[in-house]
Amino acid sequence: MKKFYRLYRRAAMLFITVVTLSTWLSADGQTAAGGKLVNLQYKNLSKKALMDVIAKQTGYEFQYNNEIVDDKALASVSYKGPITEQVLHRLLGEEYDYKISGNKIFIVARKQGGDGKREGSNTSSTIQEGNTSATVSATGIVTDDKGTPLPGATVILQGTKRGTSTDESGAFLLKNVPVNSNIEVSFTGFTKRIFKVFLSNTNLTIPLSPAIGELNGIEISTGYQKIAKERATGSFDFIDNKLLNRSVSSDVLSRLNGVASGVYFNTNPVGNDPAISIRGRSTIFANTTPLIVLDNFPYDGDVNNINPNDIESISILKDAAAASIWGVRAGNGVIVITTKKGNNNQAPRVTFNSNITLSPKPNLWSIPQLSSAQYIDVEKFLYSNGYYSGNLQFNPTAIESPVVDILEKREQGLISAKDSADILGQLAKTDIRNELSKYFYTTAVHQQYNININGGAENSQYYYSVGYDKDIASIVPNKNNRITLNARNGFDFFNKKLNIASDIFYNKTQSYQNGGGYSPAYPYESLKDASGNNIPVYVDYRKSFIDTAGQGYLLNWNYVPLDELHNRNNATKSSEYKINLTATYKITRDLNASVNYQYTSGTSENVVNLDTSTYTARNLINSFSQVDYASGTVVRPVPLGNIVSYILNSYAVNYTRGQLNYNKLKGKNFISAIAGIEVRNFHSQGNTYTLYGYNPETASTVNVDYATQFPTFVSGSTVNIPGGPTSSYTIDNVVSYYGNASYSYNNKYTLFASARKDESNLFGVKANQKGVPLWSVGFSWELSKENIFKDIHNFPRVKIKLTDGYNGNIFKSLSALTTARVYDANTLNIFRTPYEEIQNPPNPSLKWEKVNIKNIGLQLTTTNNRLSAGIEMFSKKGTDLIGQSPVAPQTGFVQYTGNYSSVLTKGIDLNITAVITTGKLSWSSTLLLSYLKDKILINHANQGANQYYVTQNYENPIQGKPYSAILSYRSGMLDNAGNPQGYLSGKLTEDYAAILNSTDINELIYNGSATPTTYGSLINTLTYHALELSFNLAYQGGYFFRRGSYTLGSSSLQADFDKAWRKPSDEERTIVPSLLYPIDGNRNVFFRGSDKLVERGDNIRLKDVQASYTVPLKRGLPTLQAYIYINNINFLLYTANKQHIDPDFSSGGYSLKTPIAYSLGLKCIF
Incomplete structure (x- = not known):
């Protein structure tokens, strides 16, 4: 712990040093006059061309309305010096008002006053428009709905072209405004506001509400480029910083739950279902998780290491046109995470964010289970029928419960009927959940602190942050903490032609998982005696055996749960750092080239240090001990001392990318294209080993013999000492070639196409099969810009889009070559020799998986963004999927794994946003609704007996059904003896073995999917x-689950015990069978898999x-x-x-x- 905090202090000092140095560099880059320098020597240059020159030399971005800025030629321009608002008046004309804010220059036309003076001069003028009997100076501050100022907002006197823009603090001044006139305030991404000017309200605070349905001004990041949302043809969701921070959590992805269309968080994943999915399934056995992209590169580390406070926005790419640029890793969708950064000419801005989250103890009584009295009644019933006789008579080590022990003593006359009744009565009143809740659970506390500073000078940008998270888990005494550091710098050179940026990210996490090891075997267990002392429970061996085992030569063999809470030492430490370097050079105004490099490295170390106070260590030492009672000596193949196990993992990734970017706007035509090459090298290494006899004072250990099998103390059978060293190593090299291009005409029609080819070393096949070409095409049409829509004022924006293309997927567990598992020298076969096991035979035809994705979408927005909606229909067809196919047994295999399978998923995504504003109250409501169904088209493997289908073995999903299909035994009513009845060949039967082993899948009922086919959310936000x-x-909706129920001999965690059949005619009121003894295992399996227990x-x-x-x-x-x-x-x-x-x-x-x-x-x- 001290070492961790020393590292934290050093990292903090480094952070302060870097911040101080970069702030000094940024301040040094400012010009003395406060403006950016230009050198203008031109003749016969139009105004807009001059703006382009100024933008090119300074990096400023001009914001203006094409309708108010003419493009007439200027006779000559000759100026060298800083750009200021006064200089712009002289260069571009007095008929405009200019405002420089950050890296933007806002231009608003001004109407001339009656005396010819320009609006904004010190001389008052009377306006000759409308009612001009009285004029005032309107001043105010424009903010967002949180009160944050909005610099650069446009303020216009309605009905004129007079206006201004707000300064850095959101303030504005508009002189000579007629009383009773209307002023219009607008800002990109916010709803426009109009207010009337009176003599009494000239100094105003004007909050603007976000225009949730507004599309303009938003850029979607694909990781390779940023695309204006209005020109994008693909399917995507954009999560801005406000929406991302709608919830509090220490990780990024959980903040997307319920706020992104088509994204599903699975609380009960089955098979290889991912915890998070985008538009359902496109594979069977290969990777099912979406690709995570962080700042333009795939992120190979633990996504939980990313500090959500550093995130600016997230783009979710859902179809081929949006995601195919990522190739074979994009088949499950792409989540593109963009972190925060600084901007040119931005004053230092410091943000501090802190929160604390409290979660009460979990409610242990929320799980239905047998009461202690009920459980005792079951044990009495089983004891009276001889259920425990075998263990009691012939297995002296087998565990017997406290109740069985009392019943046995009573039968043997070792205890009176009254005493046994009193003890059983006391046990019936005991509920282990009380002690579990008291000692093993606590209120969970999560603390999060983050501070960041960002800004920039004329030729530099910076962003620095430090975050600290501390967790106290609800399970005692688990806890963890995390430190994250982030430093981003960017510098401009050669008059902003060259930008060099760096990004350094570091995190360190420590986790202590020492709780959660105890699970009570009986509901009436106790952890303390009447005097408050910790007492043992029996988990492996009977009390009578433990009390006498070894005749005093062995270590204490008792398991005391409350002692274990503080004896275990299970710590995991992980660290990760990432370095990004980017150089971008503007070759021409329209063409630039970029080179990106990223290096990421991560390590994790799990150390479990168990001294002899822990039950695990004592149990292992005793189990291998050999006692010579005659001499009183003990031979211990597992020596005394601590047992320390290590799990070490590390990985490193190198990415190198070279890319050309072209963007050309000429008249009504806009062309955007990229082309590049990317090389990825990934390698990982893992090692495990165990130290025995470790002495923490001398740091010494004792070597053990892993190769020899030793007799165990309890059974005498011979086994190897566990914990022998293992190692693993992975290398993954990929070369990718990619490109895409889009063409837009008049911001109305957009065509898009992309292509990519990935080549990998994984498969070891012919050169022409090492890669797969992937492509996509897209088209979008702004219908609302057609003449036919000009008279339809209620829908100012209507757009349709169509896309088609192929993404890919990979399955890293296969190779085209013969693969075998090599066992270490300590693992021997029946002939006592080391051996290897062939995992898969050669497959020279092995290929990448491919996913064809089609998408069609419609978007519309009503006037003033009161209502916006979008609907998209899609299909995802996975082909060449990894699957299994039967082969001749003579080959030595029953099944063969290769590109044999196919799956189809179809669905609809709907989103509707409505905004209602009444005075100062605003109510916005967003509905997200998704519908999808998947179906296995081709899968040749056969499960065999029906019981394997019912138990949902997802190794061989059913052709023609969803991957997560639930199938059940067809059942009827209980008979008059309380036995469940099933159907076989259309007839009721109680031949449970025949039902379970039937190979006719038509005997089963298909209930539906275990994964929701419809899901969504309704987000309501009220602002006042x-x-x-x-x-x-x-x-x-649209899914099913199988609930549990009680059968004799099953877990106590069931509530149907009272519903069991007791007497004839009970079959009319219950579906729970009678408590039959002897226990019929097939009967129980049939009932638990019957259709009666499937619920919507x-x-x-x-x-x-x-x-x-x-x-x-x-x-x-x-x-x-x-x-x-x-x-x-x-x-x-x-x-x-x-x-x-x-x-x-x-x-x-x-x-x-x-x-x-x-x-x-x-x-x-x-």
Whole structure:
């Protein structure tokens, strides 16, 4: 721990040094006059051409309306010096008002006053338009709905071309404004506001609400380039910083839950389902997770290491046109994460963000289970029928429960009937959950702190941040902490022709997982005696055996759960650093070249240090001990001392990319294209080993013999000592060639095409099969710009888009060459020699998987963005998928793995946003709804007996059904003896073995998909002044789950014990069979797999509530925002199943509900 904090202090000192140095460099880059220098010597140059020259020399971006700026030629221009607003008046004309803000120059036309003076001069003028009996000077501040100033907002006197723009603090001044006239305020990405000017309201604060449906001004990042949203043909979602920070968490991806269309978070994944998916499944056995791209490069580390406070925005690429540029890694969609950065000529801006999240202990009583009294009744029933007789008589080491021990003593006359009744009565009143909740769980506390500074000078940009997260988990005594550091710098050279940028990212995480090892075997267990002392429970061997084993020569063999809480030492330390270097050079105005390099390296070390106070160490030492009772000596192949196991993993990735970027606007034509080559080298290494007899004082160990099999103390059978060293190594080299191009005409029609080819060393096949060409095409049409739409004022924006193309996928576990598993020298076959096992025979025809994605979409927006909507229909067809096919047994294999399978997924994504504004109250509501269904088109493997289908073995999904299909045994009513009945060949039967082993899949019922086919959310946000309230409703539908039920001999974690058949006619009221003894295993398996236990999973729940308040802005003071979040509410508003079971926490059994999380936070901007 001390070493960790020493590293933290050093990192903090380095951070301060870098910030100080970069701030000095940035300040040094400012010009003395405060403006950017230009050298202008031109003749017969148009105004717009002159603006282009100024932009090229300074990096400024001109913002103006084409309708108010003429393009007449200027006789001559001769000027050398800084660009200021006064200079712009002289160069471009007095008929405009100019405002320089950041790296933008805003131009607004000015109307001449009656005396010919330009608006904004010190001489007052009377306006000769409309009612001019009285004029005033209108001043104010334009902010967003949080109170943050908006520099560069446009302020125009309605009905004229007079206007201005706000300065860096959001302030504006508009003179000679007629009383009772209207002023219009607008800003990109926000809803336009119009207000009337009176004599009493000339000094105003004007908040603008985000235009949620607004498309202009947003750029989608693909990782290779940024595309204006209005010109994009592909399918994507854009998550801005505001939406991303709608929830509080230490990781990035969980913040997307419920706010992104087509993105599903799976709480009960089956088979190789990912925890997060984009538009469903496109493979069977290969990688199913989306590709994560961080700042233009695929991220190979742990995504939980990324500090969400460093994230500016996220783009989610969903179809081929959006994602195919990433090739074989894009088949499951792409999540592009863009971090924050500084800007040129930006004053230092410091943001501090802190929050604390509290989650109460989980409710252990939320899981239905037998009460202690019920469990004792079951044990009495089983004891009376001789269920335990075999172990009691012939297996002296087998565990017997406290109840069975009492019943045996009573039968042997070792205890009276009254005493046994008293003890059993006391046990029936005991509930282990009370002690579990008291000693093993606590209130979880998550603390998050982040501070960042960003800004820039004329030729530099910078962003620095440091974050610290500290977690106290709900399971005692688990905890973890994380430190993240980020430093980004950019410098411009050669009059901004060359930009060189660097990005250094570092994180270090420490995790201590010492709890969670105890699971009670009986509901009436106790962890303390009447005097408050910790007492043992018996998990491996019977108490009578442990008390006498070894006759005192062995170590204490008792397991005391409360002692174990503080004896274990399980620590994981991981670190990661990433270095990005980018150089971009402007070859011409339209063409630039970039070279990118990234190096990422990560290490993790898990160390489990168990001394002899831990049960695990004592149990292992005792198990291999050999006692010579005659001599009183003990031989210990596993020596006394600590047992320390290590798991070490490391990886390193090198990316190099060269790319040409072309963007050309000429008249109504816009062309954008990129082409490049990328080389990726990935290697990872893993090692495991165990140290025995470790002495922490001398750091010495004792060598053990892993090769020899030793007799065990309990059974006498011979086994190897566990923990022998293992190692693994992976190399993955990929070369990629890619390019795309788009053409737009009049911002109305856009054509897009992309191509990419990846080549890898993984398969070891012929050169022409090492790679796969992938491509996409797209088209978009702004229908609203056609003449036919000009008279339809309610829908100012209507757009359709179509895309088609191929993405890819990879399965790294296969090679075209023969692969074998090589066992270490300590693992021997039956002939006592080391051996190898062939995993897969040669397959020279092995290919990459391909995914064809088609997409058609419609987007529309009503006037003033009151309503915006989008609907997209898509299909994803995976071909050449890795699957299994039967082969002749003579080959030595039953199944052969290769490109044999295919899957099809079809779906619809719908999003609708409505904004209602009444006075100072604004209400926005966004509906996200997705529907999809997948179907296995080709899969040749055969499961065999039906029981393997019912148990949902996803190794061989069923052709013609979804991957996560639920199949069940067809069942009827219980008979009059309480036995379940099933159908075989259309007839009721109680031949359970025949039902389970039938190979006719038509005997089974297909219930539906275990994964929701419909899901979505409804996000509501109400804003009043600086107060905002938001809540999110989530929906899942079109799926099923199999609930648990009680059968004799099953877990105590079931609630159907009271519903079991007891007497004739009970079959009319219950589906739970009688408690039959002897236990019929096939009967139990049939009932648990019957259609009677399948429930619909459809539900609607309240997921979270958020409230925030932004302190009204006052000049000279920092912006403060306080917020409250309530997450993980999971309050079910509707459930389709009659049992009212939450399907998120019940899939074939039950799990604890995630407790509600309460978060308080404060954000301060200086």
